[in-house]
Amino acid sequence: QKEVEQNSGPLSVPEGAIASLNCTYSDRVSQSFFWYRQYSGKSPELIMSIYSNGDKEDGRFTAQLNKASQYVSLLIRDSQPSDSATYLCAVLYGQNFVFGPGTRLSVLP
Amino acid sequence: DAGVIQSPRHEVTEMGQEVTLRCKPISGHNSLFWYRQTMMRGLELLIYFNNNVPIDDSGMPEDRFSAKMPNASFSTLKIQPSEPRDSAVYFCASTLSSHEQYFGPGTRLTVT
Numbered sequence: 001q002k003e004v005e006q007n008s009g010p011l012s013v014p015e016g017a018i019a020s021l022n023c024t025y026s027d028r029v030s031q032s033f034f035w036y037r038q039y040s041g042k043s044p045e046l047i048m049s050i051y052s053n054g055d056k057e058d059g060r061f062t063a064q065l066n067k068a069s070q071y072v073s074l075l076i077r078d079s080q081p082s083d084s085a086t087y088l089c090a091v092l093y094g095q096n097f098v099f100g101p102g103t104r105l106s107v108l109p
Numbered sequence: 110d111a112g113v114i115q116s117p118r119h120e121v122t123e124m125g126q127e128v129t130l131r132c133k134p135i136s137g138h139n140s141l142f143w144y145r146q147t148m149m150r151g152l153e154l155l156i157y158f159n160n161n162v163p164i165d166d167s168g169m170p171e172d173r174f175s176a177k178m179p180n181a182s183f184s185t186l187k188i189q190p191s192e193p194r195d196s197a198v199y200f201c202a203s204t205l206s207s208h209e210q211y212f213g214p215g216t217r218l219t220v221t
Contacts, residue, residue, distance in 0.1 A: 032208075034209065034210070042214075043200055043212040043213060043214050043215050044152070044200070044212050045212070046209050046210065046211065049208070049209050088152065090210070095140065095157065095159060095164060095165075096154065096157065096165060097142065097154065097210055098154070099151065099152045099154075100151075101151045102151065102152075
Protein backbone atom coordinates (compact mmCIF):
# COMPACT_ATOMS: atom_id res chain seq x y z
CA GLN A 1 0.00 0.00 0.00
CA LYS A 2 1.50 3.29 -1.14
CA GLU A 3 0.88 5.89 1.54
CA VAL A 4 1.45 9.61 1.93
CA GLU A 5 0.94 11.16 5.35
CA GLN A 6 0.50 14.74 6.47
CA ASN A 7 -0.68 16.43 9.65
CA SER A 8 -4.23 17.58 8.98
CA GLY A 9 -3.79 20.76 10.98
CA PRO A 10 -5.01 23.38 11.18
CA LEU A 11 -1.62 25.01 11.31
CA SER A 12 -1.90 28.62 12.36
CA VAL A 13 0.92 31.12 11.88
CA PRO A 14 1.01 34.91 12.18
CA GLU A 15 1.41 37.02 9.08
CA GLY A 16 5.08 37.38 8.14
CA ALA A 17 6.17 34.17 9.86
CA ILE A 18 7.54 31.01 8.25
CA ALA A 19 5.03 28.20 7.75
CA SER A 20 6.48 24.69 7.71
CA LEU A 21 4.47 21.85 6.19
CA ASN A 22 5.64 18.24 6.36
CA CYS A 23 4.91 15.06 4.46
CA THR A 24 6.16 11.48 4.78
CA TYR A 25 5.82 8.67 2.27
CA SER A 26 6.07 4.91 2.47
CA ASP A 27 7.99 3.78 -0.63
CA ARG A 28 11.71 4.47 -1.05
CA VAL A 29 11.43 3.91 -4.81
CA SER A 30 9.53 7.16 -5.34
CA GLN A 31 11.44 9.76 -7.33
CA SER A 32 8.98 12.60 -7.90
CA PHE A 33 7.29 14.79 -5.30
CA PHE A 34 4.82 17.66 -5.60
CA TRP A 35 3.12 20.27 -3.47
CA TYR A 36 -0.35 21.53 -4.36
CA ARG A 37 -2.35 24.37 -2.85
CA GLN A 38 -6.12 24.10 -2.70
CA TYR A 39 -8.33 27.01 -1.76
CA SER A 40 -11.77 26.19 -0.39
CA GLY A 41 -14.11 25.30 -3.24
CA LYS A 42 -11.35 25.32 -5.84
CA SER A 43 -9.21 22.68 -7.54
CA PRO A 44 -5.66 21.77 -6.47
CA GLU A 45 -3.02 24.05 -7.98
CA LEU A 46 0.58 22.90 -8.46
CA ILE A 47 3.06 25.14 -6.65
CA MET A 48 6.28 23.10 -6.43
CA SER A 49 7.86 19.93 -7.73
CA ILE A 50 11.08 18.36 -6.46
CA TYR A 51 12.99 15.35 -7.73
CA SER A 52 16.38 15.29 -5.97
CA ASN A 53 17.60 15.55 -2.41
CA GLY A 54 18.08 19.01 -1.00
CA ASP A 55 16.28 22.31 -1.31
CA LYS A 56 14.46 23.91 -4.20
CA GLU A 57 13.43 27.54 -3.94
CA ASP A 58 10.77 29.42 -5.89
CA GLY A 59 9.98 32.87 -4.59
CA ARG A 60 8.67 32.60 -1.04
CA PHE A 61 8.37 28.80 -1.32
CA THR A 62 11.11 26.27 -0.56
CA ALA A 63 10.64 22.53 -1.00
CA GLN A 64 12.98 20.19 0.87
CA LEU A 65 13.46 16.51 0.06
CA ASN A 66 15.21 13.87 2.14
CA LYS A 67 14.90 10.49 0.45
CA ALA A 68 16.82 8.62 3.16
CA SER A 69 14.27 9.71 5.75
CA GLN A 70 11.39 9.60 3.27
CA TYR A 71 10.06 13.03 3.92
CA VAL A 72 9.41 16.14 1.92
CA SER A 73 8.58 19.55 3.35
CA LEU A 74 7.37 22.92 2.17
CA LEU A 75 8.44 26.19 3.76
CA ILE A 76 6.53 29.38 3.10
CA ARG A 77 8.47 32.50 4.05
CA ASP A 78 6.79 35.81 4.90
CA SER A 79 3.40 34.08 5.13
CA GLN A 80 0.45 36.13 3.92
CA PRO A 81 -3.27 35.75 4.68
CA SER A 82 -3.67 34.82 0.99
CA ASP A 83 -1.57 31.69 1.70
CA SER A 84 -4.40 30.34 3.88
CA ALA A 85 -5.43 27.14 2.13
CA THR A 86 -5.03 23.38 2.29
CA TYR A 87 -1.65 22.11 1.09
CA LEU A 88 -1.54 18.67 -0.49
CA CYS A 89 1.60 16.59 -0.82
CA ALA A 90 1.68 14.19 -3.78
CA VAL A 91 4.11 11.37 -4.53
CA LEU A 92 4.49 9.69 -7.89
CA TYR A 93 4.59 5.91 -7.65
CA GLY A 94 5.26 4.60 -11.14
CA GLN A 95 2.58 6.40 -13.14
CA ASN A 96 0.24 6.78 -10.17
CA PHE A 97 0.03 10.00 -8.15
CA VAL A 98 -0.84 9.37 -4.50
CA PHE A 99 -2.02 12.37 -2.49
CA GLY A 100 -1.79 12.96 1.22
CA PRO A 101 -4.84 14.13 3.17
CA GLY A 102 -3.61 17.74 3.16
CA THR A 103 -2.66 20.23 5.87
CA ARG A 104 -4.91 23.21 6.43
CA LEU A 105 -2.88 26.40 6.89
CA SER A 106 -4.30 29.54 8.42
CA VAL A 107 -2.24 32.76 8.30
CA LEU A 108 -3.50 35.22 10.85
CA PRO A 109 -3.32 38.96 10.03
CA ASP B 110 -3.62 27.43 -23.03
CA ALA B 111 -7.16 26.78 -21.80
CA GLY B 112 -6.09 24.26 -19.18
CA VAL B 113 -8.11 21.17 -18.32
CA ILE B 114 -11.80 21.66 -19.09
CA GLN B 115 -14.57 19.86 -17.25
CA SER B 116 -18.31 19.88 -17.69
CA PRO B 117 -20.75 20.30 -16.19
CA ARG B 118 -19.45 22.36 -13.26
CA HIS B 119 -22.42 21.41 -11.12
CA GLU B 120 -24.78 18.47 -11.42
CA VAL B 121 -27.80 17.73 -9.26
CA THR B 122 -29.61 14.50 -9.96
CA GLU B 123 -31.92 12.03 -8.30
CA MET B 124 -30.87 8.64 -7.06
CA GLY B 125 -31.00 6.04 -9.79
CA GLN B 126 -30.30 8.44 -12.65
CA GLU B 127 -27.32 8.18 -14.97
CA VAL B 128 -24.65 10.84 -14.63
CA THR B 129 -21.95 11.59 -17.21
CA LEU B 130 -19.00 13.83 -16.43
CA ARG B 131 -16.76 15.13 -19.21
CA CYS B 132 -13.14 16.17 -19.43
CA LYS B 133 -10.88 17.70 -22.05
CA PRO B 134 -7.20 17.43 -21.07
CA ILE B 135 -4.50 19.95 -21.91
CA SER B 136 -3.48 19.58 -25.54
CA GLY B 137 -0.38 17.41 -25.87
CA HIS B 138 -0.71 15.75 -22.46
CA ASN B 139 -0.66 11.97 -22.68
CA SER B 140 -2.01 10.93 -19.27
CA LEU B 141 -5.43 11.66 -17.79
CA PHE B 142 -6.64 11.04 -14.26
CA TRP B 143 -10.08 11.02 -12.63
CA TYR B 144 -10.26 11.82 -8.90
CA ARG B 145 -13.05 12.09 -6.37
CA GLN B 146 -12.79 14.40 -3.36
CA THR B 147 -14.89 14.32 -0.21
CA MET B 148 -14.35 15.72 3.26
CA MET B 149 -14.22 12.24 4.75
CA ARG B 150 -11.93 10.51 2.27
CA GLY B 151 -9.91 13.34 0.76
CA LEU B 152 -8.68 13.10 -2.82
CA GLU B 153 -9.04 9.58 -4.22
CA LEU B 154 -7.75 8.36 -7.56
CA LEU B 155 -10.48 6.54 -9.48
CA ILE B 156 -8.79 5.68 -12.76
CA TYR B 157 -6.03 6.89 -15.03
CA PHE B 158 -5.29 6.60 -18.73
CA ASN B 159 -1.98 6.70 -20.57
CA ASN B 160 -2.16 7.36 -24.31
CA ASN B 161 -5.95 6.78 -24.13
CA VAL B 162 -5.53 3.32 -22.57
CA PRO B 163 -6.84 2.65 -19.04
CA ILE B 164 -3.85 1.69 -16.90
CA ASP B 165 -5.25 1.37 -13.40
CA ASP B 166 -8.94 1.36 -12.49
CA SER B 167 -8.52 -0.19 -9.05
CA GLY B 168 -9.87 2.99 -7.47
CA MET B 169 -13.22 2.75 -9.22
CA PRO B 170 -15.57 2.03 -6.31
CA GLU B 171 -17.88 -0.43 -8.04
CA ASP B 172 -19.39 -1.52 -11.32
CA ARG B 173 -21.72 1.46 -11.34
CA PHE B 174 -18.71 3.56 -12.34
CA SER B 175 -17.18 3.44 -15.81
CA ALA B 176 -14.72 5.64 -17.69
CA LYS B 177 -13.73 5.96 -21.32
CA MET B 178 -11.19 7.89 -23.32
CA PRO B 179 -12.09 7.51 -27.01
CA ASN B 180 -9.39 9.94 -28.14
CA ALA B 181 -6.57 12.09 -26.80
CA SER B 182 -8.79 15.11 -26.22
CA PHE B 183 -11.84 13.70 -24.46
CA SER B 184 -12.78 11.47 -21.56
CA THR B 185 -16.00 10.61 -19.74
CA LEU B 186 -16.79 9.25 -16.30
CA LYS B 187 -20.22 7.68 -16.02
CA ILE B 188 -22.16 6.63 -12.95
CA GLN B 189 -25.18 4.42 -13.53
CA PRO B 190 -27.25 4.21 -11.40
CA SER B 191 -26.20 7.08 -9.16
CA GLU B 192 -26.56 6.94 -5.36
CA PRO B 193 -26.49 9.66 -2.67
CA ARG B 194 -23.07 8.41 -1.46
CA ASP B 195 -21.64 9.33 -4.87
CA SER B 196 -22.05 13.01 -3.98
CA ALA B 197 -18.59 14.57 -4.18
CA VAL B 198 -16.40 16.81 -6.29
CA TYR B 199 -14.96 14.96 -9.26
CA PHE B 200 -11.71 16.26 -10.71
CA CYS B 201 -10.00 15.46 -13.95
CA ALA B 202 -6.26 16.08 -14.27
CA SER B 203 -3.73 15.67 -17.05
CA THR B 204 0.03 15.40 -17.29
CA LEU B 205 2.76 14.95 -19.84
CA SER B 206 4.89 11.84 -19.24
CA SER B 207 4.21 11.67 -15.49
CA HIS B 208 5.49 15.10 -14.66
CA GLU B 209 3.51 17.95 -13.13
CA GLN B 210 -0.20 17.25 -13.00
CA TYR B 211 -2.77 19.94 -13.78
CA PHE B 212 -6.32 19.82 -12.50
CA GLY B 213 -9.56 20.95 -14.03
CA PRO B 214 -12.06 23.05 -12.08
CA GLY B 215 -14.03 20.00 -11.00
CA THR B 216 -17.66 18.89 -11.18
CA ARG B 217 -19.67 19.14 -7.98
CA LEU B 218 -22.13 16.24 -8.02
CA THR B 219 -25.11 16.08 -5.71
CA VAL B 220 -27.30 13.00 -5.76
CA THR B 221 -30.55 13.35 -3.85
